[in-house]
Amino acid sequence: MSARRIFARPARFAAIAPYVWMVLFFLVPFGFVAKISLSQTAIAQPPYLPVFELTQGLTAIKAAFAALSLDNFRLLVTDDLYVLSYLRSLIVAAVSTSILLLSGYPIAYGMARLPRCWQGVAMMLVIVPFWTSFLIRIYAWINILQHDGLLNKILLALHLISTPVVWLSTDSAMYLGIVYSYLPFMILPLYATLAKMDPALLEAASDLGSSPLRAFWLVTFPLSLPGVGAGVLLCFIPIVGEFVIPDLLAGSDSLMVGQTLWLEFFTNKDWPVASAAAVLLLALLLAPLFLYDRLQRRQLEGGR
Amino acid sequence: MTEDAANTATEADSAKAEPPADAIPAKAELPMAAFDMPLLRIDGVAKRFGAVRAVDRLSLDIRRGEFFALLGPSGCGKTTLLRMLAGFETPDEGAILLGGNDIAQVLPHQRPVNMMFQNYALFPHLSVRDNIAFGLKRARMPRAEIATRVAEMVALVKLEGLEKRKPDQLSGGQRQRVALARSLARRPQILLLDEPLAALDKKLRESTQVELMELQRRLGMTFIIVTHDQEEAMTMADRIGVMDQGRLEQVATPRKLYEAPNSRWVAEFVGDINMLEGEAGPSAAGRLAIVTKDAGTIVAAAPLEPAKKALVSVAIRPEKVKLSRRGPASDTASTHTINRLEGIVIEVSYLGGFTTYKVKLDSGAVLRSSIANTARLDVDAYGVTQRVVAWFTPDDCVVLEQ
Numbered sequence: 001m002s003a004r005r006i007f008a009r010p011a012r013f014a015a016i017a018p019y020v021w022m023v024l025f026f027l028v029p030f031g032f033v034a035k036i037s038l039s040q041t042a043i044a045q046p047p048y049l050p051v052f053e054l055t056q057g058l059t060a061i062k063a064a065f066a067a068l069s070l071d072n073f074r075l076l077v078t079d080d081l082y083v084l085s086y087l088r089s090l091i092v093a094a095v096s097t098s099i100l101l102l103s104g105y106p107i108a109y110g111m112a113r114l115p116r117c118w119q120g121v122a123m124m125l126v127i128v129p130f131w132t133s134f135l136i137r138i139y140a141w142i143n144i145l146q147h148d149g150l151l152n153k154i155l156l157a158l159h160l161i162s163t164p165v166v167w168l169s170t171d172s173a174m175y176l177g178i179v180y181s182y183l184p185f186m187i188l189p190l191y192a193t194l195a196k197m198d199p200a201l202l203e204a205a206s207d208l209g210s211s212p213l214r215a216f217w218l219v220t221f222p223l224s225l226p227g228v229g230a231g232v233l234l235c236f237i238p239i240v241g242e243f244v245i246p247d248l249l250a251g252s253d254s255l256m257v258g259q260t261l262w263l264e265f266f267t268n269k270d271w272p273v274a275s276a277a278a279v280l281l282l283a284l285l286l287a288p289l290f291l292y293d294r295l296q297r298r299q300l301e302g303g304r
Numbered sequence: 305m306t307e308d309a310a311n312t313a314t315e316a317d318s319a320k321a322e323p324p325a326d327a328i329p330a331k332a333e334l335p336m337a338a339f340d341m342p343l344l345r346i347d348g349v350a351k352r353f354g355a356v357r358a359v360d361r362l363s364l365d366i367r368r369g370e371f372f373a374l375l376g377p378s379g380c381g382k383t384t385l386l387r388m389l390a391g392f393e394t395p396d397e398g399a400i401l402l403g404g405n406d407i408a409q410v411l412p413h414q415r416p417v418n419m420m421f422q423n424y425a426l427f428p429h430l431s432v433r434d435n436i437a438f439g440l441k442r443a444r445m446p447r448a449e450i451a452t453r454v455a456e457m458v459a460l461v462k463l464e465g466l467e468k469r470k471p472d473q474l475s476g477g478q479r480q481r482v483a484l485a486r487s488l489a490r491r492p493q494i495l496l497l498d499e500p501l502a503a504l505d506k507k508l509r510e511s512t513q514v515e516l517m518e519l520q521r522r523l524g525m526t527f528i529i530v531t532h533d534q535e536e537a538m539t540m541a542d543r544i545g546v547m548d549q550g551r552l553e554q555v556a557t558p559r560k561l562y563e564a565p566n567s568r569w570v571a572e573f574v575g576d577i578n579m580l581e582g583e584a585g586p587s588a589a590g591r592l593a594i595v596t597k598d599a600g601t602i603v604a605a606a607p608l609e610p611a612k613k614a615l616v617s618v619a620i621r622p623e624k625v626k627l628s629r630r631g632p633a634s635d636t637a638s639t640h641t642i643n644r645l646e647g648i649v650i651e652v653s654y655l656g657g658f659t660t661y662k663v664k665l666d667s668g669a670v671l672r673s674s675i676a677n678t679a680r681l682d683v684d685a686y687g688v689t690q691r692v693v694a695w696f697t698p699d700d701c702v703v704l705e706q
Contacts, residue, residue, distance in 0.1 A: 200425035203392055206412045207419045208439030208490065215413075218438075222429045 030282070037275035038068050047269045072276035082260060082277060086284070089257040092246070093239040096178040097186075100235050101228065103179065104186030108227075109220075111187070112194035119195065126184050126191075138177055138248050145173050145249070174250035178239055185238075186231040193227030194220070229292050237285050257281055341404060343368040343526055344389075344494060349398030349408070350550075351384055358384040360550035361398065366494075371520050371527045373541035375534055377573070381550040382530045386496050389528065390419045402493065413442070418492035422499045424483035426471040432458070432482050433467040439490040457485040460519070477508050484516075488523070497529040501536060513539050534574055538562070546570050562621075568704045571619045578625065578671050580618045581706065591641065591698055594618055598668035603641045604701035615706045622674035624700035627661060627692045644695045645671065649686050661686060663694050 040049045076082045111122045129137060144150045145167040152164040167173050197220065205215035243258030255263075257277065264274035342365035351359040359381045366372050374382040387393045389400065391412030400408045407415055418439070426435050436457050440450045458464055461481035471479055480500065487495055500516070501509045517540050520527045531537050537544045538558040545555045554561060554570045565571035572579070582596030587606040594602050594616060602618050627649075650670070651662035654677075661673045671694050686692055 198423070198425065200421050200423060201427060203390075203412070204419075204421055204425035204427070204486075205438070206392075207390055207417075208486070209413045209442030211413055214442070219427060 033275045034279055036271050037072055037279050038070070039272050040069075040071075041270050041272050046271065048271045072272050073280065075273060076276055076280055081255075085255045085257050085260040086280075088254050089240045089242075089281075090284070092174070092178070092242075092256060093236050096175055096182070096239050097232055097236045099175065099179050100182055100186040101232060104183055104190055104231060105224075105228075107183075108187045108190035108194055111191050112197070123191070126187050130184070134181065135244065137181070138245060141173070141177055141180070142168060142248060145176075168249065169251040171250055174246050177245040177249040178242065181245060182235045182239065185234040189230035189234060190224065190227040193224045193230075197223055226296065229296065233289065233292055236288065240285060241281060342366055343370075343403060344528075345399075345401040346385075346389075347399045347401065349385070349388060349395045349400060351381075351388060351393060351395050353384075357381075357550045359388070359395070362547075362550065362552055363398075364545060364552060364555065366526065366528065368526055369524050371517065371540055371542045372529070373537035373544045374528065374530045374547055375537040375544050375574075376532065376547035378532060380547040382547045383498060384550075385547070386419070386498055386528065386530045389494070390417060390496050391415050416493045417496060418487040418490055418494075419496040419498065420483050420487040420500050422502060424471075424479050424503075426479060426482055426486070428471050431468050431470055432463060432474070435471070435482055436485045436489050438486065443490060453489060457489050460488070461485045476503055476505075477512070480504060480512065484519075488525075492525075494526045494528060497527060499531055500529065502531075502533075509536070510539075516540060546573060548573070564702065565619070565704070568617055568619070568706065571702065571704060576622050576672065576674070578620045578622060580620075580669060582616065582618065583614050584616045584703070592703060594703070596669070599645055599665055599671075600667050602643050602701065603698045604703050605698045607703045613705055617704045617706050619702040619704055620671075620696055620700055622660060622672040623658075623676075624696050625663075625671055625673035625694050626696065627663070627673050627675065627686060627694055629690075629692060641698055642695050643698070643701075644693050645669075646691070646693050647671070649688055649690045649692055652686065652688055659685070661692075663692060665694070 035050075036048055041047060042049045107126075111119060111126075114122055142149075146152075147164050147166070147168070149167070151167060152161070155161045156164065201219050201223070202215050205219045206212065210218060240256075241258045241261075242256060243262055246256045247259055247262075261274050261277050261281075264270045264277065268274075344364075344366040346362060346364040346366075348361050348363055349359055350357065350361045362381075362385065374385060376382045384393060388395050388408075391407070391410060391414075395408050398408070399406045402416070407417075427438065430438065433454055436454045437450050440453055445453070454467075458467060461484055463478065463481050463485065466474065466478060471482065474482065480503070484500070487497075497516075501512055504512060513536060516527075529537070529540065538561075541558060543555060543557055544561050546553045546561065548569060553573075554566045556564070556566075561570065561574055565574060568579070571577050580594075580596045580599045580602060582594040582599075582602070585593045585595065587610065590606050592604050592606040594604060596602055596618065604618055645663075645665050645667070647663040647665035649661050650664045653660045656677070658674050658676045661675070663671045663673060665671060673694055
């Protein structure tokens with residue numbers, strides 16, 4: 001009966017849909033991962049000892065809960081490998097997001113200032129790289145950056161360098177790859193907020209005595225902060241868990257969490273530790289999300 | 305003509321006194337008469353957008369302390385002219401002299417002029433107080449002084465208690481007041497207002513008009529307002545400049561604009577009017593007989609400057625056209641010529657304060673007449689199909705070239 005009601009009112013169903021989605025595709029799988037993170041590794045198929053089975057009945061599950069072990073999490077915070085890879089992930093994400101913001105903002109600003117008909121073209125140019133597979137684009141960068149690649153050839157031809165420079169397998173190559181791949185995710189939300197800004201606001205600022213630069217800082221920038229927040233989150237969070245780009249473009253001397261996770265899962269076959277690492281990563285990423293949410297709510301509420 | 309009209313009205317005092325219709329315009333003064341120098345002189349200013357001449361070599365003088373309205377249909381160039389005064393557009397040619405200095409090329413943030421924007425353009429991230437203080441902070445005014453000035457402005461526009469609100473927490477009328485306070489806070493030499501009341505509903509608009517006028521008089525500031533609403537312009541302005549296609553058609557006091565339009569276009573744009581086309585005969589004793597196509601011969605007051613062409617239009621405002629069942633007593637006709645036209649009432653619209661009638665004349669033309677409803681119980685009101693005499697004096701007619 002309740003199902004009939006839901007379908008009789010599409011609006012209400014639409015309101016429920018995102019929650020259903022969250023439960024089905026995020027909370028349930030996350031529950032599995034969380035459960036595995038509390039179990040012990042074993043040579044088995046799958047390679048861990050279940051903490052409890054839902055078929056064992058309530059008392060057994062209660063007993064299992066009492067005997068839960070946080071050993072996997074303890075390992076994560078005591079072992080240098082994990083601590084360092086978390087740290088590296090956060091640093092790489094912070095540095096790349098800063099570069100993305102500094103390079104994406106002027107591009108988005110320029111796009112928003114273009115005549116209407118050109119804005120669509122600029123938007124296309126930003127989106128067009130998505131039409132090629134992400135992996136192919138990263139491999140293309142390997143090609144460009146390698147010892148006898150395009151970049152070195154050009155620099156040699158211009159006599160800017162005398163011997164080829166090692167680009168590949170360095171942090172610079174990794175940052176280049178990350179910034180290149182994530183730039184659209186920074187540009188699009190920034191463009192969206194900048195494009196809908198009323199140009200009369202800048203005229204008002206200028207009318208009231210602000211030079212163009214001051215008007216930007218006092219009006220445009222504060223009003224674009226929601227876009228900045230969205231762009232930063234859209235880039236920072238996936239970069240923290242980034243796996244492919246550091247694996248292909250960076251050296252192998254230090255790892256990011258994504259790479260560590262991969263190693264634990266597929267090379268070490270230690271699902272419980274890998275799951276614990278994933279749970280911890282999520283916890284780390286939720287913190288900035290909550291912070292952003294609170295900031296935005298405060299901004300919405302204004303001086304109420 | 306623009307120049308003449310401007311000078312004529314310069315002699316009128318600011319309280320909307322009517323200059324005598326035959327006042328001789330003073331010739332352009334030399335710079336030595338500095339005290340006579342207008343606050344703002346727009347001299348041959350032109351602006352094109354592509355092939356469109358938004359403003360076409362326009363000249364205009366505005367006195368200190370004047371409330372001036374730029375009136376015109378949309379696209380006539382009035383907003384472009386205002387934006388050139390604010391500095392958002394640069395004229396292609398001509399000069400804008402403010403107190404004798406050409407500011408045509410001065411950047412907007414360096415002009416002693418402020419603008420109140422059509423949609424207010426309040427900064428949504430700043431409170432009422434910070435919006436008002438915005439321009440003062442840019443002028444590097446000391447903090448304490450800013451606080452006093454803001455408080456003064458808040459009191460001036462009656463927004464006490466709302467200082468901490470953000471613009472989206474205010475009503476339309478309150479936002480309008482914040483915009484006004486913000487643009488007045490820097491005490492500009494000229495305040496430019498771009499359709500400042502367009503977003504308000506009718507009642508609020510009317511009360512705000514009165515408040516704006518009082519404010520302008522109290523502050524003794526020069527206001528230039530752009531509007532497409534002629535009632536608004538008439539109510540508030542000392543002088544009105546009517547614009548069309550980038551040119552000033554007429555610059556005059558509201559009364560002169562309405563009663564003595566200088567062209568057919570102005571006559572038809574400002575208010576409602578009856579137009580009768582015809583051929584002018586010779587004038588005698590200040591009277592001109594015009595043989596119209598479809599209303600017989602009409603006697604009108606001869607214009608000051610004789611029409612150059614024989615083809616003219618006789619313009620009569622509807623409220624000047626009186627109706628009666630028999631026409632005015634004929635004994636007055638010996639000393640005063642009166643135009644009488646007989647016809648049938650074909651349409652009656654009751655509008656509260658007055659009623660408009662459409663009278664189809666026997667000669668074919670349709671005349672509109674507007675009569676004030678001075679009595680609550682009007683047993684004598686005219687009905688459709690009633691035969692009436694429509695009459696008006698020669699002085700009620702304006703003769704315009706076609």
